[in-house]
Amino acid sequence: MALVAAALVAGGAYLAYDRLVTQPALERAALLGFGVDRTDVPAPALELEALDGSRFSLAQARGQVVFLNFWATWCPPCREEMPSMLRLGRELEAKYPGRFRMVAVSVDEGWxxxxxxxxxxxxxxxxxxxxxxxxxxxxxxxxxxxxxxxSCPDLKFPESYIVDKDGRLVAYVVGPRDWNDPTARQLLESLIGS
Incomplete structure (x- = not known):
């Protein structure tokens, strides 16, 4: 009986260790492999005209996780990542209505x-x-x-920024990505669910 109890305690300890230490370490490694840089600063104010004639304001999106992608039509890597990014954005906006927004910010000189x-x-x-x-x-x-x-080195595109529900800039990604990668979804869904 004592042996069974010891085995249960050891098994429980392992599960706790796995959940508290191993899994977060694997998640951090996945984020690093995907190229996510962490930060934690207030997100700069943002209010811009949208393609449909409306205005998008970060202040009005408070309470939502906001994914901002800065891109240009003349940028081949930007165009390359756009389909997977839009797919992820549509899926998350549908799955989490009112809790997630994806915004593509074009740096082109006009519409x-x-x-x-x-x-x-x-x-x-x-x-x-x-x-x-x-x-x-x-x-x-x-x-x-x-x-x-x-620090403001030369601008490079594309760049993506993630703003949490409290209006804090919490992560950014430099360069194009395949946004179908499960790591991207995992990061965004963890913020949406927090």
Missing amino acids: DPVKEFFAAPPYFGKPGLAVTLDPGHAVTKAYYCAARGG
């Missing part, structure tokens, strides 16, 4: 190339999420510098 980009296959004029424009790059630079603790 014409953006409209032309989304008029072509596979989008046919309907990106399925908020598309905004930052032609002067003021918002882009604010996020770029905030994520790096005030």
Whole structure:
């Protein structure tokens, strides 16, 4: 009987260790492998005109996890990652209505190339999420510098930023990614569920 009790205690201790130490370490390793950089600073203010004529404001999205992707139509890696990013955004917005927003922030100089980009296959004029424009790059630079603790090296695209429900910039990703990777979904869903 004592042997069974000892085995149960040891098994419980292992499960607790696995849940508290091993799993978070694996999650951190997966995030590093995916190229996620962590930060924890207030997200810069953001209010931009959207493709549909409305305005997107980060302040109005308080209480939601917001994924911001800074991109351009003239940027091949940006165009390459767009389909998987839009798919992930549509899926999470449908699964978590009112709790998640994905916003593509174009740094193009005007709407014409953006409209032309989304008029072509596979989008046919309907990106399925908020598309905004930052032609002067003021918002882009604010996020770029905030994520790096005030350091503002040359801008590179694409870059993606994750703002938590409290309006804090908590993570960013430099360069293109395959947003179908389970690591991306895991990170976003953990923030949505927190």
